[in-house]
Amino acid sequence: MDTKSKNIREENVLTDSKIRKNKFDNKESYEDMVRDFRRMKLARTLVLIFLTMAIALTVISGRDFIQNKHVFKDASMYNWSFLGDDIDEFTRKVLAFGELYKTEAYVKDPNNITVEELNIARDWANEQTDREYEERVKELYQRDTSDWDENRWKKEQDNIRQEIIKESGYDDEALKKMIVEQKTVDYTRNKNYLDSQQNLKYIVYDRANNIWMSNYEGSKEGIALLQGNSGYFAEHHISGNSKQSYIYIDGEKMTPKDLEKANIHRYNGSYYDDLTIKYTLEDEYYGNHNSTFQPQGDLDIYIAIPRQMDLAVGDNIYNGSADFEKAQNITSMQLWGFIGGVILIIILLGVLKKMKYKGTYLDDVTNKLNEYPIEFSIIGLIVLFVIRAMMYQHYWMNNYRNTLNYKNVILWVMALAGLYVVAKVVVLKYNKGQLLKDSYLVKFYEYVQICLEKKSFGRKLFLILAIYVCGLVVGGFLFIVAFAEVGLIIAICGAIIATILFIFTATRDLAYLNKITKVAKDISEGRTSQDIPEKRKGALRDLAHSINNMKEGLRTSIANETKSEKMKTELITNVSHDLKTPLTSIINYVDLLKRCDVQPEEAKAYVEVLDKKSQRLKILIDDLFEASKAASGAMQLTFTRVEIVALLRQTLGEAEGRIEKANLDFKLSVPKEKLYISADGRKIWRVFENLISNIIKYSLEGTRVYINVTEYDGKVYITMKNISSYELNFDPEEITERFKRGEESRHTEGSGLGLAIAKNIVHLHGGEFNIDIDGDLFKSTVIFDVDNGEAQS
Missing domain, CATH: 3.30.565.10 (Histidine kinase-like ATPase, C-terminal domain)
Incomplete structure (x- = not known):
């Protein structure tokens, strides 16, 4: 070790303060890198969540707008979503008034009663007669009629019916009088209703009787004036079974195609779909009778509603108009929500593309799900969409739809996030070739194939179970069909016996399998003294025989493995020792060559290489020797x-x-x-x-x-x-x-x-x-x- 290293140790140069001085400019620290990475990961996750919310906003707004786009046509205000139902009801009342009532003098004239009205009254009278007849026949049964023959019975019953008809007085004149009285009351009630309407105007002209009826001005000039001041104007021309209708919106005649675009489905071509009359015959003494029939008169009916700005406040027409205006505003917001959502999606996609790192916290979920079979991901996605469908909040005003709210957005975000995660899992598994590798369905198919292998315990158990189920179902059905109640008893007894046999057989085989499993576990843990009893024939006996044969092989294998490990350790030690001796000589001779003046220069270079590689080999052998001693505990x-x-x-x-x-x-x-x-x-x-x-x-x-x-x-x-x-x-x-x-x-x-x-x-x-x-x-x-x-x- 050189002097410099000793001085460093003696003076503790590598203290905390010394190490902190060694800084490198323009280099990010590890903490900074980690913080940047986490911030970027969090930012990308948030952007992805916002993108999902934007997609949810776009989907909800788009679906609502497609459903509601017809409200941008002013004619849509008169479809059944807003004013259509009120128009229909008013039109039918006007038709009934023009067909049945007309004027008070017309109602009180019995000659104006139609055949349909008289038939309705007759049906009602017959119902009353039949009811009274049934009561009197019941009384007849209480008398002593033991000596009556069939002709006597028939004669008595006819007499009862004639008495009832005579007593009730339900002849045509009486019925006409009752109809006139009822229609007089109905005339007053219906006229008051029609005349009280503020925003629904009508004119009816009875061509056959030259009678005008109206709550506006009953004349040809009145018709022109009414049409000129109306936002909605309909004319219906009825002659017998022939009916023709024409609709005008803001003075423009609507074609069938225009009506379809405005979502006015009440009309089919130029004909009114359901222009019928409901007539009710009521009487405080005799109850009531309802009937519906087609109009037979020659009538021209004109129905009108003022322009939207001229509507009077306070009735259903005005409220429906306000709802239509509200629907237009909301639909405009839905359109802007869809456009804004699309723009936001494009912007967020651009932001995601510019981000340096691609990781998100959703990728952690994807990686976790990737460890499980694909069925987990698919079932989870199905559950999310079921939750979305069950908890999704719908707001319908007839045919008008508005589902844009924060709860629905959250449900869509959950569903879309789940779809994104599952799609990534599928792609990831597919790219790795593992899409169906760990699939439960594939495993189930493989298990079935293995169970059905010849001479296997699974095949035996599967066949026993199949015979048991088929025997119960098919056998029981045949016995019941063939012997009825006796067959049911036989089927129940057979099911009990079959169940007992099945339980006994399955328990016996499973007990034998558990015994084999226990002995196999003991053998795996080194306890090889116990043998498995080999009973009966079949797959389980073959398994027991195979495990017994494995026992001796396991002992030999353990002994050989121990001997092999000892030999490998000794080999590494011996080889390391044998290599060190020649390597030491190589190093010594290389050192001598370096001290000599070897020529030319290339030889020196070779010597340097030889020296470097020799030192490398020395380190490797030393490490090998050290690893051998450390691993062996020597x-x-x-x-x-x-x-x-x-x-x-x-x-x-x-x-x-x-x-x-x-x-x-x-x-x-x-x-x-x-x-x-x-x-x-x-x-x-x-x-x-x-x-x-x-x-x-x-x-x-x-x-x-x-x-x-x-x-x-x-x-x-x-x-x-x-x-x-x-x-x-x-x-x-x-x-x-x-x-x-x-x-x-x-x-x-x-x-x-x-x-x-x-x-x-x-x-x-x-x-x-x-x-x-x-x-x-x-x-x-x-x-x-x-x-x-x-x-x-």
């Missing part, structure tokens, strides 16, 4: 009381030159009090040397290295953290195996034994050696028991 240890911080500082001091050459900034954090352990100082120095050499070789240039020494609960923890210069894509457990190196390209020098040697030395001291990886962070932790007294040699 390493000799001399325990003393060692001050761990001083030993660590000494190791750092000896590596100062290499640290500066590697452009690394070491940060040492140690407690003020001294910490002692009972250990072999040279071996523990070797552990520190291997760990620090590993850091120097593989750390990213210009980064910081953190070494922390702490004491807790009677143990001392030495932790070393560095940023790797290459991707850490290996299992932390693998890196401590012999000849295992994290850098697969093997561009750097190293035997792959350093960490293995360090781990074995630590374990020989009763300590713990752990490796952790977090992204590009490589962390090693060495744990020893604190020695609070004098160590024994």
Whole structure:
């Protein structure tokens, strides 16, 4: 060891203050890098969540707008979503008034009663007669009629019906009188209703009787004036069974195509779909009778609603108009929500593209789900969409839709996030060729195939179960069909017997299988004295026979394995010892060549190479020899009381030159009090040397290295953290195996034994050696028991 290294150790040059002076400008510290990475990861996750919300907003707004876009046509105000129902009801009342009532004088004239009205009254009268007839026939059965024949019965029943007809007085004249009385009352009620409407106007002209009826002005001039002042105007021309209708919106005649665009589905071409009359015959003494029939008169009907700005306040027409205006405003907001959502999606996609790192916290969920079969992800996605469907809040005002609210947005975000995660899982599994590798469906199919293999226990159990189920279902059905109730009893008894036999057979075989499993477990744990009884024939007996035969083979295999391991250890030790002797000679002769004046210059270069490779071979053989001794437990240890911080500082001091050459900034954090352990100082120095050499070789240039020494609960923890210069894509457990190196390209020098040697030395001291990886962070932790007294040699 040179003078410079000694001075460094004596003066403790590598103190905390000395290490902190070694800073590199324009280089990010590890903490800064980690914080930046986490901030970027969080930022990207938030942007992705906002993107999902924007997509949800776009989907909801788009669906609502497509459903409601018809409200931008003013004619849509008159469809059944807003004013259509009120218009229909008013039109039918006007039609009934024009067909049945007309004027008070017309109603009171019995000659104006139609055949349909008289038939309705007759039907009603017949119902009353039949009801009374049934009551009197019941009384007839209470009399002594034992000597009556069939003709006597028929004669008595006819007499009862004639008496009822005579008593009731339900002839046509009486019925006409009742109809006139009822229609007079209905005329007054219906006329008052029609005349009271503020925003619904009508004009009816009865061509056959030359009668005008209206709550506006009943004349041809009134029709023109009404049409000119109306936002909605409909004319219906009825002649017998022929009906024609025309609709005008703001003075423009609507074609069938225009009506369809405005979502006015009440009309089919130029004909009114359902222009019928509901007539009710009511009587306080005899009840009521309802009937619906087609109009037969010659009527011209005109229905009108003022323009929206001229509507009077207070009725359903005005309220429906206000709802339509509200719907237009909301639909405009839905359109702007859709456009804004699309713009926001484009912006957020651009932001995601510009972000340096691609990781998000959703990727952590994806990676976790990737460890499970694909069915978990698919079932989870289905559950999310079912929850969305069940909890989705719909607001409908007839055919008008408005579902944009924060609850629905949250439900869509959940569903879309689940869809994103599952899609990534599917792509990830597909790229790795593992999409169906661990699938439960594939496994189930494979299990069925294995169960059905010939001479297998699974095939036997499967066939027993199939016979049992088919026997219960098919056999029971056949017995019931063939023997009815007796067959049911036989089927139940057969099911009981079959169940008992099935349970007995399955229990017997499962008990035998459990016995085989128990003995197999004992054999696997080294207890090979017990044999498995080989009973009956079949797959289980063959399995027992095979396990019994494995027993002797297992003993021989264990003996051979033990002998092989001993031979391998001895081989490594012997080879290492045999290689050291010629290698020492090579090194000595190379040293002699270097001292001589060898010509030409190329020879010197060759000598230098020979020297470098020889030294490399020496290190490798020394490491191999050291690893062999450490793994076999043959390493000799001399325990003393060692001050761990001083030993660590000494190791750092000896590596100062290499640290500066590697452009690394070491940060040492140690407690003020001294910490002692009972250990072999040279071996523990070797552990520190291997760990620090590993850091120097593989750390990213210009980064910081953190070494922390702490004491807790009677143990001392030495932790070393560095940023790797290459991707850490290996299992932390693998890196401590012999000849295992994290850098697969093997561009750097190293035997792959350093960490293995360090781990074995630590374990020989009763300590713990752990490796952790977090992204590009490589962390090693060495744990020893604190020695609070004098160590024994």
